[in-house]
Amino acid sequence: MATKPRYIMVGGFLGAGKTTALLQLAERFRAQGRRVGLITNDQSVGLVDTNLLASHDFPVEEITGGCFCCKFGSLTEAAEKLTEAEKPDVFLAEPVGSCTDLTATVSYPLRRLYGDNFSLSPFSVLVDPVRAERILGLANGKSFSPKVVYIYKKQLEEADIIVISKSDLISDTEREELRSVLAKEFPLANIVTASPRQETGLDELFASLMTDEQSRRNPMAVDYEIYADGEALLGWLNATVTLKADDEFDANEFLKQLTLNVQSSLRRDGAEIAHFKMTVSPDDGIAGELASINLVRSDYIAELGMELDEPTTGGQLIVNLRAEADPASLMEAVKDGLAEAALKFFGLKATIDHEEHFSPGKPTPTHRDGEVVMETKGGCQPGSGCC
Numbered sequence: 550m551a552t553k554p555r556y557i558m559v560g561g562f563l564g565a566g567k568t569t570a571l572l573q574l575a576e577r578f579r580a581q582g583r584r585v586g587l588i589t590n591d592q593s594v595g596l597v598d599t600n601l602l603a604s605h606d607f608p609v610e611e612i613t614g615g616c617f618c619c620k621f622g623s624l625t626e627a628a629e630k631l632t633e634a635e636k637p638d639v640f641l642a643e644p645v646g647s648c649t650d651l652t653a654t655v656s657y658p659l660r661r662l663y664g665d666n667f668s669l670s671p672f673s674v675l676v677d678p679v680r681a682e683r684i685l686g687l688a689n690g691k692s693f694s695p696k697v698v699y700i701y702k703k704q705l706e707e708a709d710i711i712v713i714s715k716s717d718l719i720s721d722t723e724r725e726e727l728r729s730v731l732a733k734e735f736p737l738a739n740i741v742t743a744s745p746r747q748e749t750g751l752d753e754l755f756a757s758l759m760t761d762e763q764s765r766r767n768p769m770a771v772d773y774e775i776y777a778d779g780e781a782l783l784g785w786l787n788a789t790v791t792l793k794a795d796d797e798f799d800a801n802e803f804l805k806q807l808t809l810n811v812q813s814s815l816r817r818d819g820a821e822i823a824h825f826k827m828t829v830s831p832d833d834g835i836a837g838e839l840a841s842i843n844l845v846r847s848d849y850i851a852e853l854g855m856e857l858d859e860p861t862t863g864g865q866l867i868v869n870l871r872a873e874a875d876p877a878s879l880m881e882a883v884k885d886g887l888a889e890a891a892l893k894f895f896g897l898k899a900t901i902d903h904e905e906h907f908s909p910g911k912p913t914p915t916h917r918d919g920e921v922v923m924e925t926k927g928g929c930q931p932g933s934g935c936c
């Protein structure tokens with residue numbers, strides 16, 4: 550009998566490193582001769598992640614307009630589309646970084662309704678160690694409001710595996726301290742460390758995702774009012790922008806300048822950036838050529854990921870900005886930042902073709918399974934409505 554395709558969902562807060570890790574995993578599967586299908590997810594259209602993954606020549610389906618939990622039908626349709634086109638052996642899915650309760654609303658319903666079609670891997674949740682240290686009180690620095698932190702911690706509570714990602718950013722001592730606090734606060738999770746960008750520490754995760762089955766435990770209790778309030782505190786902005794210049798310009802430098810402009814304006818407003826990411830696809834480039842940039846905290850340094858080797862005269866800019874801020878202020882910061890950056894690149898015109906800025910609405914999952922398998926910490930609480 551043919552083995553069922555694996556369904557691997559990698560969660561974690563905004564900017565934790567999910568796409569980077571998924572790309573690494575996808576490359577490993579490809580090297581083993583397995584077919585991979587990727588599924589991205591966002592509250593709106595125009596996704597940097599889809600662009601990045603597709604640029605590495607992987608088939609990608611995107612689900613926009615809400616989390617997997619609220620778009621469960623779209624998730625299964627995306628899997629069907631990928632199956633028709635590519636027959637993947639492995640589905641790699643990245644949920645929106647502000648979503649939680651994904652085991653009860655996505656994994657368990659998938660297993661109940663489509664258990665004959667997929668085998669589900671343990672649910673791994675990535676943490677950016679610097680962000681985690683601040684949220685867990687191990688380091689000073691700006692964090693988020695309590696209701697956003699509620700979502701952050703709920704994401705960890707439901708993890709089968711917590712991956713301390715970007716482990717290159719902290720010392721061994723800090724790593725051990727973080728590991729021990731995570732183990733104490735989230736005792737049901739297996740904790741591993743990895744640095745996906747440096748392609749280290751992924752063996753254990755890779756092996757577990759390929760061989761282990763997702764554990765069956767009671768869904769955690771989630772207060773959907775606090776969850777919704779937490780999401781509503783976040784501002785979201787997705788925009789697609791046409792860049793056109795009379796002369797060639799350096800798109801890598803343009804991205805750096807634009808990020809700096811937006812970052813300084815949001816810092817002035819006291820907004821905490823969760824993830825600000827952008828790509829430029831040049832008009833004159835070959836397929837898959839991109840420049841990309843990421844900024845994962847207001848007080849951090851933006852990092853170019855992919856770079857263009859040659860200057861260009863134009864292209865498409867995709868902007869995805871998520872911060873704890875009023876969405877209108879994000880739009881203002883991006884508009885002003887674009888105008889200011891364009892001035893520094895002689896003859897450059899930036900035209901916004903499409904933009905949406907908003908706060909995510911209250912999550913209303915299509916399904917919520919309350920499997921009572923055994924009593925565990927974080928199990929279904931009376932009155933939580935999950936059972």
Ligand SMILES: Nc1nc2c(ncn2[C@@H]2O[C@H](COP(=O)(O)OP(=O)(O)OP(=O)(O)O)[C@@H](O)[C@H]2O)c(=O)[nH]1
Binds near residue numbers: 824845852
């Ligand atoms: N230093 C370091 N940076 C990393 C590592 N993995 C990812 N990053 C960086 O973290 C930033 C965010 O990475 P993404 O993979 O886009 O994060 P994400 O969780 O997919 O973000 P969202 O989809 O917006 O929630 C990028 O600048 C990555 O290069 C790592 O192992 N080490």
Ligand SMILES: [Mg+2]
Binds near residue numbers: 567568569598643
């Ligand atoms: Mg991502």
